[in-house]
Amino acid sequence: MGEAVSEPIIKIEINREDFNCEDEIRALTQGRHDLGAVVSFIGLCRDEGSTLKALEIEHYPVMAENEIQRIAQSVCKRWPLGGLVAIHRYGRIPVGENIVLVIAASKHRQAAFDGANFLMDYLKTRAPFWKKEHYISGGKGEWVSAKDEDDDALTKWGGDKQGGSSKG
Amino acid sequence: MKLVYFSWIREQIGISEENVSLPDHVNNVSDLLDWLRGRGEEFEAFLQQPEIIRVALDHVHADDRNASLRNVSEIAIFPPVTGG
Numbered sequence: 488m489g490e491a492v493s494e495p496i497i498k499i500e501i502n503r504e505d506f507n508c509e510d511e512i513r514a515l516t517q518g519r520h521d522l523g524a525v526v527s528f529i530g531l532c533r534d535e536g537s538t539l540k541a542l543e544i545e546h547y548p549v550m551a552e553n554e555i556q557r558i559a560q561s562v563c564k565r566w567p568l569g570g571l572v573a574i575h576r577y578g579r580i581p582v583g584e585n586i587v588l589v590i591a592a593s594k595h596r597q598a599a600f601d602g603a604n605f606l607m608d609y610l611k612t613r614a615p616f617w618k619k620e621h622y623i624s625g626g627k628g629e630w631v632s633a634k635d636e637d638d639d640a641l642t643k644w645g646g647d648k649q650g651g652s653s654k655g
Numbered sequence: 656m657k658l659v660y661f662s663w664i665r666e667q668i669g670i671s672e673e674n675v676s677l678p679d680h681v682n683n684v685s686d687l688l689d690w691l692r693g694r695g696e697e698f699e700a701f702l703q704q705p706e707i708i709r710v711a712l713d714h715v716h717a718d719d720r721n722a723s724l725r726n727v728s729e730i731a732i733f734p735p736v737t738g739g
Contacts, residue, residue, distance in 0.1 A: 544738065545662055547714075547731055547733070553714050575739075587738070611739035613736065614736060615661065615711070615738070616736055616739070617661060617662035617663075617736060618738065619662075630737075632735075632737070633735030649718075
């Protein structure tokens with residue numbers, strides 16, 4: 488897939504606070520002339536038929552960072568990226584707010600598109616986060632069930648559960 | 656051995672973590688799940704479909720039920736993840 492632009496800069500964060508996509512892109516690209524493409528993805532807290540008030544996101548602190556780091560390493564082995572950012576929030580997230588940010592930067596666009604896509608697919612099936620829905624009507628809330636289509640999404644990358652990375 | 660639980664499993668059994676002494680015959684992930692099932696109603700309830708339960712050994716997914724627990728210090732037990 489061509490030579491790497493240079494050693495990719497990887498930034499992984501798990502925060503309670505919100506992120507700013509433009510700030511993250513600026514930090515990644517500032518002063519660099521080797522990047523020709525930046526792809527960003529933001530996952531938002533989506534309402535389900537005017538019933539949802541907020542999501543509560545639980546995570547397994549050390550493993551969540553390690554796992555996203557492992558996935559990011561796999562992405563950088565597979566595509567020639569110049570930089571990769573992944574920020575995932577936890578805690579209570581009201582409807583309409585940001586949940587997750589992925590930014591991939593590369594020399595040419597295809598690596599950035601594919602890298603961001605791959606990272607999201609693996610993050611959704613491998614990173615230890617769990618969403619609980621809290622409804623406007625009240626109650627204790629309900630845990631979101633895992634979707635088969637998320638697992639199925641991995642098949643387009645060869646179906647390797649690890650994302651092609653070595654364990655450990 | 657430290658066991659940590661997440662999401663609806665944590666809520667069902669009412670604890671987020673505990674320290675346990677595993678019996679000598681509990682050597683791998685599969686043994687662990689069998690042993691947990693015998694620890695009470697709440698454990699039996701969340702292990703009704705053991706194949707969906709995920710296990711991580713020292714913060715790494717244990718995709719293989721035969722994965723050894725030797726030298727492991729923290730075992731996490733959780734349902735399929737739903738982040739992103």
